[in-house]
Amino acid sequence: MLQLENVTVRFGGLTAVNDVSLNIGTGDVVGLVGANGAGKTTLFNAISGLVRPTAGRIVFDGVDVLKAPMYQRARMGIGRTFQIPQPMHELTVRQNLQVSQRFGTGRLDERRIDEILAFTGLTAKAERDASTGLALTELKALEVAKALSTDPKLLLLDEVLAGLETNGKRAFMNMLKGLHQKFQVGICIIEHDIETISNLCARVAVLNFGQLIAEGTPSEVFSNPEVVKSYTGADHA
Numbered sequence: 001m002l003q004l005e006n007v008t009v010r011f012g013g014l015t016a017v018n019d020v021s022l023n024i025g026t027g028d029v030v031g032l033v034g035a036n037g038a039g040k041t042t043l044f045n046a047i048s049g050l051v052r053p054t055a056g057r058i059v060f061d062g063v064d065v066l067k068a069p070m071y072q073r074a075r076m077g078i079g080r081t082f083q084i085p086q087p088m089h090e091l092t093v094r095q096n097l098q099v100s101q102r103f104g105t106g107r108l109d110e111r112r113i114d115e116i117l118a119f120t121g122l123t124a125k126a127e128r129d130a131s132t133g134l135a136l137t138e139l140k141a142l143e144v145a146k147a148l149s150t151d152p153k154l155l156l157l158d159e160v161l162a163g164l165e166t167n168g169k170r171a172f173m174n175m176l177k178g179l180h181q182k183f184q185v186g187i188c189i190i191e192h193d194i195e196t197i198s199n200l201c202a203r204v205a206v207l208n209f210g211q212l213i214a215e216g217t218p219s220e221v222f223s224n225p226e227v228v229k230s231y232t233g234a235d236h237a
């Protein structure tokens with residue numbers, strides 16, 4: 001489904017992503033981990049079209065998407081959430097989903113929106129103002145719901161579990177597992193918590209100073225001394 005070939009992103013003299021090659025197959029659930037500043041979000045930005053790589057190729061479903069703008073990539077099936085929830089101001093929860101759906105699919109399907117609202121536990125909040133009327137868990141659920149509204153084949157989830165307390169996190173994680181099955185969507189998730197990644201993902205990729213230093217099953221990766229070393233000293237280790 002997604003092939004990253006030698007992707008590099010530089011900001012001036014800083015190499016945020018350095019020669020990363022990675023494949024994500026249809027229906028895969030892959031964790032993307034690494035210390036703060038390792039380049040995880042920048043890689044998501046490159047995949048979704050928010051930043052243009054300095055070098056490399058990004059191929060989605062056999063098509064080189066490097067020059068495709070964000071909305072075209074969304075229409076091809078690349079969906080994403082943002083680390084800081086970004087509801088559209090002065091719009092209700094439902095309207096947020098409607099705008100996302102039009103952006104990602106070019107059409108409006110209220111039945112699909114109702115289905116997504118129900119799945120993400122937001123039906124009762126559908127007519128609330130999204131920027132003022134939601135608790136943190138609901139804001140995070142809205143991020144996922146907005147991304148689902150674009151009808152993705154691959155969902156890039158950027159720290160959607162961060163900041164949630166233990167019970168909220170567990171419930172959210174179950175929702176993500178169900179999402180993978182119900183919507184037949186592949187997932188790549190950025191998350192710092194090793195237990196969460198191990199629970200959710202069959203495969204993990206580790207970035208360190210922009211480079212992919214390890215890839216494998218959670219138990220392989222988290223017992224790799226280089227990975228352990230890259231985590232040491234990070235504030236979330």
Ligand SMILES: Nc1ncnc2c1ncn2[C@@H]1O[C@H](COP(=O)(O)OP(=O)(O)OP(=O)(O)O)[C@@H](O)[C@H]1O
Nearest residue numbers: 011014015016034035036037038039040041042043
């Ligand atoms: N638009 C930008 N301009 C300049 N530097 C940037 C830009 N975006 C990111 N960076 C830098 O690129 C590096 C990688 O940042 P990135 O946000 O991708 O890391 P991350 O692994 O997602 O970190 P975190 O876990 O803290 O979210 C950092 O040094 C960051 O300061």
